[in-house]
Amino acid sequence: MGRDRLALALLVAPAIAFLAAFFLLPLALMLRTGATGPEGWATYAIILTDDRYLASLWKTVALAASVTAATLVISGIAGVFLARNRFRGRRLLTAFLTLPLAFPGVVIGFMVILLAGRQGVIGEVTLALTGERLVFAYSLAGLFVGYLYFSIPRTVLTVMAAAEKLDPALEEAARSLGASPWAVVRDVILPGLKGAFLAAGAICFATAMGAFGTAFTLATRIDVLPMVIYAEFTVGANIAVAAALSFLLGAITWAVLAAARTAAGGAVAAAG
Numbered sequence: 039m040g041r042d043r044l045a046l047a048l049l050v051a052p053a054i055a056f057l058a059a060f061f062l063l064p065l066a067l068m069l070r071t072g073a074t075g076p077e078g079w080a081t082y083a084i085i086l087t088d089d090r091y092l093a094s095l096w097k098t099v100a101l102a103a104s105v106t107a108a109t110l111v112i113s114g115i116a117g118v119f120l121a122r123n124r125f126r127g128r129r130l131l132t133a134f135l136t137l138p139l140a141f142p143g144v145v146i147g148f149m150v151i152l153l154a155g156r157q158g159v160i161g162e163v164t165l166a167l168t169g170e171r172l173v174f175a176y177s178l179a180g181l182f183v184g185y186l187y188f189s190i191p192r193t194v195l196t197v198m199a200a201a202e203k204l205d206p207a208l209e210e211a212a213r214s215l216g217a218s219p220w221a222v223v224r225d226v227i228l229p230g231l232k233g234a235f236l237a238a239g240a241i242c243f244a245t246a247m248g249a250f251g252t253a254f255t256l257a258t259r260i261d262v263l264p265m266v267i268y269a270e271f272t273v274g275a276n277i278a279v280a281a282a283l284s285f286l287l288g289a290i291t292w293a294v295l296a297a298a299r300t301a302a303g304g305a306v307a308a309a310g
Contacts (some may be wrong), residue, residue: 065288068281075278085282090261097178098263099290102246104189105182109189109242110235116190117197132198136191143188143251150184150256153177176256184252189245193238200234201227240298244291263287 085091111136116182120132138146154160154175164172174180206228212222228235250264257265271280 047077063261065285068285068288072278072282072285074281075276077278081278081282082286085279085286091266091283093278094261094263094266095286097261098247098287101178101181101185101262102243105185105189105246106239106243108182110239111194112186113193113197113238114231114235116200117194118231120194121198121201132194135194138188139191141188143184143249143253143254143304146184146187147252147255150180150187150252154180154183176259178260180256181253181260181262184256185246187248188249188252189242193242196234196238197231200231205232236298236301240295243294247291247294248287 072081075081077084116135120128133160141149152158154173156171156173156175157174158173160171161171164170172260208230209222212226217225250268252267253260253262253264263288267280267283267287270276270283
């Protein structure tokens with residue numbers, strides 16, 4: 039028994055050492071750095087009461103939540119459809135849906151600019167049709183489209199994997215008892231996909247909260263939290279506030295992931 043415990047400890051030791059060196063230590067240093075400014079530990083209270091920081095926080099949370107909701111709806115419908123139907127071109131369609139996984143955030147931001155920027159396709163079309171150019175790439179709507187673009191592929195794959203494991207007999211039984219199509223979706227399909235939705239939604243929310251590349255490309259005048267942290271760190275040289283905001287951002291995303299993991303019974307993985 040003693041040898042087994044020693045062997046187990048030796049196997050786990052590298053993971054624990056890596057966790058301590060590259061996660062716990064930097065996290066502790068970040069927490070401590072947030073208190074090195076003129077206000078000390080009160081910096082954490084200031085970022086939760088200052089109007090600009092608070093508005094940035096709520097704007098980021100609202101954006102991440104809306105992206106998550108839209109992603110789950112789109113990916114839920116597409117994922118169940120692709121899991122249940124076999125047709126010519128299905129693999130190609132699935133490959134195209136997952137293509138954005140190959141692009142970094144900066145590239146996605148540039149694609150949104152080409153679509154809805156000042157010289158974008160949408161602007162040219164609306165100018166020809168209405169005489170006014172529609173430009174939204176540099177607004178919250180542009181960020182929403184960009185975040186949605188890289189969120190859907192991760193969620194579609196998760197939903198497809200979960201939908202393929204659903205027992206069709208349960209749906210047949212519900213229909214035989216007179217359940218309507220919506221009742222089958224509400225009482226059979228959605229409960230069966232609950233774990234997948236929680237897992238994928240948590241990852242989607244966390245990714246949207248901390249996405250920087252796309253925000254850096256598009257959010258020239260939008261105070262989302264990653265951009266505020268970047269500005270405080272580089273432009274204002276306010277290291278303490280930048281560290282405090284970073285710790286707050288990490289704490290919120292960790293709390294969401296932990297809550298989703300608990301609700302999903304440990305199905306949330308650190309994927310994506």
